Amino acid sequence: MLSVFISEEDIKKRVAELGKEISNDYKGEEIVVVVLLRGSFIFTADLVRVIESDVIVDFMVVSSYQGMETSGEVRIFKDLAENIHGRHVLIVEDIVDTGLTLTKILDVMNSRNPKSLRTCSLLSKPSRRIKEVDIKYVGFTIEDKFVVGYGLDLDQKYRQIPYIAEVTE
Ligand code: 5GP
Secondary structure (H helix, E strand, O other), X not given: OEEEEEOHHHHHHHHHHHHHHHHHHOOOOXXXXXXXXXXXXXHHHHHHOOOOOEEEXXXXXXXXXXXXXXXXXXXXXXXXXXOOOOOEEEXXXXXEOOOHHHHHHHHHHHOOOOOEEEEEEEEEOHHHOOOOOOOOEEEEEOOOOOEEEOOEOEOOEOOOOOOEEEEOO
């Protein structure tokens, strides 16, 4: 069963706040916004529409952390089309859990020498962290719950739910 955990209205309000904060921080600068697929596609679609700075949107598909635990590294299934050397890069995640995925992605991105590199995540579960990772913009800090909707899935389902839902039996 699914129950509403964060409502559409609360998400909309928070996304608008994040957009304002990001617009202020990058005044007059162009940002390469990196959408980490698939989970952050809906969040980023809403977020870029409330950012006033110039935005270039690019997409990346990386392996999930289960895969990483065996290989010890992020597997990039689809890399960026943009060259990020000397540019402001903002990575957008759906949720940071252990922090392993984002840490590895930051290593990969840093090796490409961007002008600046920041991260934004709709959700963060700090109690689950294995790797401390700096998230510059956090939508909501939540406790250790499995959530779906607004882009997040359970076995590839429920991404289209317009709110964040908690999965309960
Ligand atoms: P991390 O490397 O931080 O542990 O993993 C982050 C990824 O794990 C997210 O991008 C997401 O795919 C998945 N994940 C972690 N917690 C949740 C959750 O509560 N719900 C869903 N749907 N995915 C989660």
